[in-house]
Amino acid sequence: MTAPVLEVDGLRKEFVRGFLRKRTVAVDGISFRVERGEVFGFLGPNGAGKTTTMKMLMGLIYPSSGKATILGAAVGDIEAKRRIGYLPENPYFYDYLSATEYLHMIGRIYGLDRAERHKRSSRLLERLGLAMAESRAMRSYSKGMLQRVGLAQALIGDPELVVLDEPMSGLDPIGRREVRDLIIELREQGKTVFFSTHILADANLLCDRVGIIVKGKLRDVGPLGELLSPKVLRIDVLWQGSEQLQAALREQFDGSEPGSEPGSEPTASPHSSSSEGQVFVAQAQAQLDRFVAAVIAGGGEISSVTPQRETLEQLFVRDSGSRPEEQRS
Amino acid sequence: MTDTPKHPRGVLAGFGRMWAIALNTFREAVRNKVLAILVMFAVALMAFSLVLGQLSLHEEIRIIKDLGLAGISIFGVVIALFLGVNLLSKELDRKTVYAIVPKPLHRHEFLLGKYLGLVVTMVALVVLMSAVLAGFLLMQGGRHGVLMVRAEILILLELLLLMAVAMLFSSFSSPWLSAMFAGSLWVIGRNTAELEAFATGKLEGSAGGTVLGVVLELLPDFRMFFVSGANFDETVVSVHESFVSWAYVGSASAYAAAYGGMCLLIAVLLFQRRDFT
Numbered sequence: 085m086t087a088p089v090l091e092v093d094g095l096r097k098e099f100v101r102g103f104l105r106k107r108t109v110a111v112d113g114i115s116f117r118v119e120r121g122e123v124f125g126f127l128g129p130n131g132a133g134k135t136t137t138m139k140m141l142m143g144l145i146y147p148s149s150g151k152a153t154i155l156g157a158a159v160g161d162i163e164a165k166r167r168i169g170y171l172p173e174n175p176y177f178y179d180y181l182s183a184t185e186y187l188h189m190i191g192r193i194y195g196l197d198r199a200e201r202h203k204r205s206s207r208l209l210e211r212l213g214l215a216m217a218e219s220r221a222m223r224s225y226s227k228g229m230l231q232r233v234g235l236a237q238a239l240i241g242d243p244e245l246v247v248l249d250e251p252m253s254g255l256d257p258i259g260r261r262e263v264r265d266l267i268i269e270l271r272e273q274g275k276t277v278f279f280s281t282h283i284l285a286d287a288n289l290l291c292d293r294v295g296i297i298v299k300g301k302l303r304d305v306g307p308l309g310e311l312l313s314p315k316v317l318r319i320d321v322l323w324q325g326s327e328q329l330q331a332a333l334r335e336q337f338d339g340s341e342p343g344s345e346p347g348s349e350p351t352a353s354p355h356s357s358s359s360e361g362q363v364f365v366a367q368a369q370a371q372l373d374r375f376v377a378a379v380i381a382g383g384g385e386i387s388s389v390t391p392q393r394e395t396l397e398q399l400f401v402r403d404s405g406s407r408p409e410e411q412r413s
Numbered sequence: 414m415t416d417t418p419k420h421p422r423g424v425l426a427g428f429g430r431m432w433a434i435a436l437n438t439f440r441e442a443v444r445n446k447v448l449a450i451l452v453m454f455a456v457a458l459m460a461f462s463l464v465l466g467q468l469s470l471h472e473e474i475r476i477i478k479d480l481g482l483a484g485i486s487i488f489g490v491v492i493a494l495f496l497g498v499n500l501l502s503k504e505l506d507r508k509t510v511y512a513i514v515p516k517p518l519h520r521h522e523f524l525l526g527k528y529l530g531l532v533v534t535m536v537a538l539v540v541l542m543s544a545v546l547a548g549f550l551l552m553q554g555g556r557h558g559v560l561m562v563r564a565e566i567l568i569l570l571e572l573l574l575l576m577a578v579a580m581l582f583s584s585f586s587s588p589w590l591s592a593m594f595a596g597s598l599w600v601i602g603r604n605t606a607e608l609e610a611f612a613t614g615k616l617e618g619s620a621g622g623t624v625l626g627v628v629l630e631l632l633p634d635f636r637m638f639f640v641s642g643a644n645f646d647e648t649v650v651s652v653h654e655s656f657v658s659w660a661y662v663g664s665a666s667a668y669a670a671a672y673g674g675m676c677l678l679i680a681v682l683l684f685q686r687r688d689f690t
């Protein structure tokens with residue numbers, strides 16, 4: 085088994101602020117590993133500690149305790165830094181420089197010669213759709229364009245590990261899709277991607293494994309398939325039938341009849357309408373069997389029966405210990 | 414991208430990284446409109462010396478030299494304070510440092526690279542203003558001469574030291590406070606003779622005199638770089654007649670390097686420990 089690309093062990097950060105030296109724990113002893121070649125999503129609501137963790141890993145903030153190794157070296161090791169590409173959250177760059185000048189400057193820091201800098205910056209700006217604006221001062225760039233420059237500067241050193249802090253933040257749907265494609269491309273090139281997001285759809289599409297951080301504590305780490313409960317939460321039935329049948333079944337299956345979820349209080353009607361027909365939500369297999377039999381007996385038709393399992397969003401909400409509307413993101 | 418070019422290592426690589434930061438700092442300075450305006454004012458002051466020279470009685474060259482050096486010095490101090498105090502605060506305010514520190518360079522290389530960029534900028538500005546001054550002197554039939562070069566080098570050393578002091582303050586305080594602290598130190602540092610006389614005169618033997626003496630030893634001696642009119646071995650020094658030797662310029666350089674180096678070292682230590690939240 086190869087050594088992990090990133091290993092975090094009991095990392096903790098406590099900020100001391102103000103005249104009264106008030107202490108705030110931003111990250112509370114988190115431990116996890118990111119293996120070579122995987123896309124690891126670091127999920128959490130705003131203020132959960134994602135950016136603080138990433139800043140500690142990138143040497144921008146010193147941890148209060150715990151340690152982390154990146155590519156086998158301690159955080160801050162210059163040779164390890166050479167193999168890392170980092171995109172900060174809401175990146176800001178020297179606005180008096182053009183994208184080409186900025187990438188050349190970063191290339192110089194990586195020790196690339198002029199020809200190599202030129203080759204890589206041209207290729208990256210072309211790949212990220214910035215070729216038309218490469219010699220314009222960045223003060224005239226839109227937020228999406230700056231995010232692309234951020235990606236280009238993260239990749240100019242041809243890193244083995246790419247660390248992206250909220251890479252989809254502030255992007256329009258097309259921009260988000262392009263970043264998703266880029267992450268997939270990086271994975272195909274064998275690079276390891278560690279990125280933070282609070283957009284669950286992106287994590288769902290891209291991640292081999294995720295870590296969920298809430299209020300500074302890591303609640304869950306693992307492949308999505310393992311983290312999400314395989315248990316069927318409910319079964320959606322799409323059906324058609326006459327108005328009399330609809331009325332009869334609404335009365336017969338009102339959510340409080342025998343066979344519905346034991347001990348559950350009916351909070352809302354299990355019946356609803358959609359453009360494709362009537363929808364019934366069954367809470368248990370026995371209830372489903374009786375409902376399907378009743379529809380067929382009444383001359384109706386069943387279009388589909390779809391079991392619903394836990395989604396990433398539900399897992400996220402479960403880990404956060406709050407309802408979606410209480411989340412800040 | 415699968416090709417892996419060899420990366421330079423060691424001191425040379427460290428200098429390459431600092432040079433990348435320095436080049437960027439230089440670009441930032443020369444693209445700054447405020448700086449361009451200040452340089453234009455300095456040149457305007459030199460041009461005004463041509464007019465004043467006409468009003469004097471055959472002292473055109475003397476007036477151009479005196480006003481020219483004063484212009485380089487005064488506007489140089491304003492530029493040094495402006496650049497020095499903004500050096501780190503801008504990086505932190507605009508969060509540009511967040512993308513740079515994680516790159517393969519040490520924090521001290523970043524800070525020293527920024528200072529190196531300021532040194533390059535200030536050398537370029539002093540050379541430019543000196544060239545303009547030499548042009549005005551030639552127009553009036555005078556010579557720039559080696560004495561003027563020594564005086565300009567002393568001004569440059571003063572400005573480089575002032576930038577190091579300003580950078581030290583800017584590593585832990587706001588630009589306004591840094592400008593105030595560094596500016597005050599420059600004013601005090603230019604007037605150490607009066608304070609020394611006070612400490613060894615009225616305050617001699619008292620605790621206040623002792624404290625003032627110690628404080629004066631610790632403060633940067635900017636007077637060392639502004640020697641015109643000073644008395645050396647019972648000879649009044651001036652760029653028009655008898656000026657300080659190259660040996661004096663050498664010792665002033667050593668002082669500026671030692672004091673400036675100490676300021677940079679403290680700034681590096683403060684910057685090294687800093688959290689970029």
